[in-house]
Amino acid sequence: MKNNCIISIDMGGTKILTAAVNSTDGIFARVKHATKVTKGKINYAQNLAEAVRELQAEAQISDEQIKAISLGVPGSVNPGTGVISLAPNLGLKNYNLKRELEKQLPYPVLLENDVNLGALGIMHSGMTKGIQNALVVFIGTGIGGALIFNNKLYRGNTFTAGEIGHLHILDNGPVCGCGKHGCFEAIASRTAITRDITAEIKLGKRSKLAKLVKNKTQIKSKALATAVTANDPLAIRHLTKAAQTTGKVLASINNLLNLDMIILGGGVIEAVKGFYIPIIKESFHEYSLAASAKNTKILPSKLLDDAPLFGGLMLAEEFLDMKI
Numbered sequence: 001m002k003n004n005c006i007i008s009i010d011m012g013g014t015k016i017l018t019a020a021v022n023s024t025d026g027i028f029a030r031v032k033h034a035t036k037v038t039k040g041k042i043n044y045a046q047n048l049a050e051a052v053r054e055l056q057a058e059a060q061i062s063d064e065q066i067k068a069i070s071l072g073v074p075g076s077v078n079p080g081t082g083v084i085s086l087a088p089n090l091g092l093k094n095y096n097l098k099r100e101l102e103k104q105l106p107y108p109v110l111l112e113n114d115v116n117l118g119a120l121g122i123m124h125s126g127m128t129k130g131i132q133n134a135l136v137v138f139i140g141t142g143i144g145g146a147l148i149f150n151n152k153l154y155r156g157n158t159f160t161a162g163e164i165g166h167l168h169i170l171d172n173g174p175v176c177g178c179g180k181h182g183c184f185e186a187i188a189s190r191t192a193i194t195r196d197i198t199a200e201i202k203l204g205k206r207s208k209l210a211k212l213v214k215n216k217t218q219i220k221s222k223a224l225a226t227a228v229t230a231n232d233p234l235a236i237r238h239l240t241k242a243a244q245t246t247g248k249v250l251a252s253i254n255n256l257l258n259l260d261m262i263i264l265g266g267g268v269i270e271a272v273k274g275f276y277i278p279i280i281k282e283s284f285h286e287y288s289l290a291a292s293a294k295n296t297k298i299l300p301s302k303l304l305d306d307a308p309l310f311g312g313l314m315l316a317e318e319f320l321d322m323k324i
């Protein structure tokens with residue numbers, strides 16, 4: 001018989017990733033499940049319950065082995081009550097997912113913001129061992145951040161701390177997913193970078209990415225990496241600009257907080273880190289107070305996509321006060 005475990009869930013708009021995790025075996029089973037739309041609406045609680053049952057059947061996990069369900073939500077969540085106050089990409093507002101899911105499954109359900117879970121997972125990986133204060137930044141479709149103070153996740157007064165993507169950078173700048181203009185995310189996320197590249201290609205600029213734009217195919221991080229390797233001037237120019245902005249933002253934050261470490265993750269970082277991080281560092285030092293940046297390390301995350309899944313284990317151990 002296997003050890004006890006938790007079920008960690010990464011909840012996206014189109015798919016649900018479920019994984020069985022514990023501290024001895026790590027992730028020992030995982031299943032990807034497409035979200036089902038019934039009569040134009042998604043019943044998330046039912047979809048999640050089905051995904052858990054599917055994983056249980058596949059990995060032969062009994063009800064008794066499961067100590068909790070930990071859910072990463074792309075939005076603001078109160079981990080105490082389980083209320084999602086806002087998850088724009090899932091179309092959820094003031095929704096008590098914990099209560100709904102606990103009606104369908106016989107385990108405690110815990111919820112946390114997905115970026116915070118990612119940060120907890122990175123802590124679990126040992127990257128922050130021996131240090132006290134860190135910022136974790138994920139750069140992908142959007143830009144998310146999480147703060148670790150005194151080796152603990154800092155959630156803030158209404159559980160929205162770490163929203164680095166919505167720092168205001170540019171007056172009258174491009175519109176952001178939050179509805180405001182000129183947010184960091186609207187300038188330096190993959191969505192923003194590819195929006196600017198696409199606009200120039202449409203105006204006739206040459207690029208290795210022109211074919212994708214012509215075929216109306218989304219430019220993913222991997223395509224950006226291929227363009228960088230091929231020395232594509234357009235991709236390099238826009239990525240450089242975004243990396244410089246990122247360095248500037250990180251310098252401002254570090255001037256305020258004087259951190260031990262800044263950890264970078266997410267699709268863009270994973271795809272182009274060799275090219276991207278040196279530019280971020282250069283701009284970071286240019287805009288930092290020398291004394292503030294002196295000992296601050298900037299490093300890529302080692303955990304990649306699995307960070308939030310391991311974070312779910314740490315969340316369960318924190319809230320249930322037990323080792324799993």
Ligand SMILES: [Zn+2]
Pocket residue numbers: 165166176177178179180183185
């Ligand atoms: Zn914003």
